[in-house]
Amino acid sequence: MxxxxxxxxxxxxxxxxxxxxxxENNIYFERSIAAFISYVDHHEYSREEVREKLNEVERENTRLHGYGLTSFRQSLVTCFERLSGESITPEKHERIVSFVQSIADQExxxxxxxxxxxxxxxxxxxxxxxxxxxxxxxxxxxxxxxxxxxxxxxxxxxxxxxxxxxxxxxxxxxxxxxxxxxxxxxxxxxxxxxxxxxxxxxxxxxxxxxxxxxxxxxxxxxxxxxxxxxxxxxxxxx
Structure with a gap:
């Protein structure tokens, strides 16, 4: 070259x-994902396995809903429900939304x-x-x-x-x-x-x-x- x-x-x-x-953009998503994985604190899957589950959900959601914070929020909610095997409660939904809001608040x-x-x-x-x-x-x-x-x-x-x-x-x-x-x-x-x-x-x-x-x-x-x-x-x- x-x-x-x-x-x-x-x-x-x-x-x-x-x-x-x-x-900068993805570093803020990575911080949000790290907080999400800590919050999930799954007893069966490792942090790496939880991340791979989230990657799978994001691949699906970006095809259906495109990119951006709305799609990312839906991916976190869907991933949480799949890992827990039950619908998310309003309190847990609010907590997950806070992870996404931290990205929106970035300068x-x-x-x-x-x-x-x-x-x-x-x-x-x-x-x-x-x-x-x-x-x-x-x-x-x-x-x-x-x-x-x-x-x-x-x-x-x-x-x-x-x-x-x-x-x-x-x-x-x-x-x-x-x-x-x-x-x-x-x-x-x-x-x-x-x-x-x-x-x-x-x-x-x-x-x-x-x-x-x-x-x-x-x-x-x-x-x-x-x-x-x-x-x-x-x-x-x-």
Missing amino acids: STDFRKYASGQTLLVDADDTLW IELLPGVAETIPELASRHRLILMTKGAEAEQADKLTRSGLASYFTGVEIPKEKNAAAYHAVVAKYELAPHSTWMIGNSPKSDINPALSAGLHAIYIHHPGTWVLEQDALTKPGAEQKLLDLRNFAELLKHF
């Missing part, structure tokens, strides 16, 4: 993921280098935010981040698959050879963007959600895949 400063010409279109690319914490890098990128390229999830939640986080003015468009699909990327390309009349997807998720950011014929930039995050982890797809002959350690490294290329 070349590290030539600003290797790629101005005028590229950069599709940018939000959660765990621009700001937006931009990842290192983002605040300095985004304005520089926006001065030379077209930035479009592309993040999946609950639309109202994601729009609110963007507003609170202070970054909204740097994006010429905001797309919040229910799922980030190849079809979603094709739709964005068509909507904004993008040229695949000058369009890049930037994100921390192989499953949602990198692999489907490459499948849609775009370039991609994988930015490592140590706390990427387990359900977003996957092996990286090999780019096509006319495509590029950059592998960067942090967001600020984008300025070496763009």
Whole structure:
């Protein structure tokens, strides 16, 4: 991978993921899950086994209800009921809701280098935010981040698959050879963007959600895949 400063010409279109690319997100879910597992205190399953049960429920719920805090809350309730074998009481439901509320109460914490890098990128390229999830939640986080003015468009699909990327390309009349997807998720950011014929930039995050982890797809002959350690490294290329 070349590290030539600003290797790629101005005028590229950069599709940018939000959660765990621009700001911290999954670490708050992990803290909530740890509190939930401690609260469950299951006598038959280990903490790791309870987590795997929750992963199974989340896989089911995201397919049915999408992403975001409402879906996560339902996953915790469903997991609790499956592990206990009985319906949840109002008191226990309130306690579980408190784990979810702790996530909603978090201030937006931009990842290192983002605040300095985004304005520089926006001065030379077209930035479009592309993040999946609950639309109202994601729009609110963007507003609170202070970054909204740097994006010429905001797309919040229910799922980030190849079809979603094709739709964005068509909507904004993008040229695949000058369009890049930037994100921390192989499953949602990198692999489907490459499948849609775009370039991609994988930015490592140590706390990427387990359900977003996957092996990286090999780019096509006319495509590029950059592998960067942090967001600020984008300025070496763009």
